[in-house]
Amino acid sequence: MVLNENGSGQPLSQATLDWLKRQAGTGSRIKRVIPLKGGVSSAVYLIQGARNGELCEYVLRQFTDREWLDQEPDLAEHEAAALSNAYHAGLPAPKWIAADYTGEVCGHPSVLMTRLSGEVILKPREMSIWLEGLAGVLAELHHADTAAMKWNYFAYNDIVGLEVPDWTESPQAWKKIIERVQEGPPTYTPRLIHRDYHPANLLWENGKVSGIVDWVNSCYGPAGVDTGHCRVNLVQLYGVEVADAFLAAYLRTPGSAVEVEDGYWDMLSLTDFLCGPPEVYQGWIDLGFTGLTPQIIKERIDAYAVSLVARL
Incomplete structure (x- = not known):
């Protein structure tokens, strides 16, 4: 048996x-x-x-x-x-x-x-060290010398049909974000991306990243899709300040893709989440992360949208 x-x-x-x-x-x-x-x-x-x-x-x-x-x-x-x-x-x-x-x-x-050794850590003791590890291994991924794949990046949502969400308290910010996304992307160098890079897909051991898991969406595309997707997850888990600290850590890491500085990728990644009202990701609950509510998620995403527009 x-x-x-x-x-x-x-x-x-x-x-x-x-x-x-x-x-x-x-x-x-x-x-x-x-x-x-x-x-x-x-x-x-x-x-x-x-x-x-x-x-x-x-x-x-x-x-x-x-x-x-x-x-x-x-x-x-x-x-x-x-x-x-x-x-x-x-x-x-x-x-x-x-x-x-x-x-x-x-x-x-x-x-x-x-099987890789290590565990998912969503409540780090030292946030700055944790963010350095999160950013550093992503820069390593983007700088890696990899073989070509037949899978290439595509947007999950119909960009042309994007609409301001009816739940937001900051509709003008979302309107500007959608307008910018619909203008089209800046130039970028296609490279290997994970496509679902966020804290729940990283394993840690002895204070360092020991593994990246869940590669089914990996493809060739813009590095900003990885940083942008991770930032939206960090916003929901911890707030805008932590998401900004992650981006800063990534950009000062050797091998990072400087094109992610263009706010377009953060805006595009945020619109990927326009598939319904904000909710708490079940994966975080399963991993023991508590304290989030749909209202907290909504407020944090709205605050992030406002911050992205301010960068314009």
Whole structure:
């Protein structure tokens, strides 16, 4: 019997378990499957096993969101390619092991990778040191010598159809942001970007970043999309001042992409969140971050919008 964390039956199909054993190699055994918290668009598991008497650990991601798969049916292939690209470039990414691209064997498209040591930290003891680490590894990513990918950046929202949100208390700021975004982007150098870079996708060990996870959206595109996306997350978690401190830390890091200074990327990234009224990200709750409310998120996002317009 393969057990999950609380000792009950396995959360994975027998076909998936058999596939995992084949990937682990002859003489391997799956001992425990532990669902991991923090993700909301796929199922992620820690796989603990043994091979020839030695303990081994892997991470399995299964893409279970049917709507997302309908839009991007190559998600497993995409993440496998991104993992390989990042790992071989020397970035702190998991190593890709195997994939069931279509889900023909496992029932869902699946990607198996190595497990990285470390933990997510959302309440750092020293915010300035934490921000330096967050910014530094992102600059390293943007400066990495990586192979070309067939996946390129695209905006999540219809930029032409953007409208001022009905919940805002600062409609004029949002109007100016939308107008600037609709003017089009400044010039930039396409490079490897993570595309979902934020604190919940970083692991820490002994005060340093030990890993970057969740590479399924990685592609070639503008570095400002990474800094902008991270800043919106930081605004919601801690406020505008922390988001500004992160950008300053990034820009003074060797290898950083100076084009992120253009406020366009922050504005564009903010409009990515115009898909409904502000709410607290479930992943933060799952990771134990408490104290946020939709009202706090709304006020912080509005304050951020005003600050971005002031930079114009």
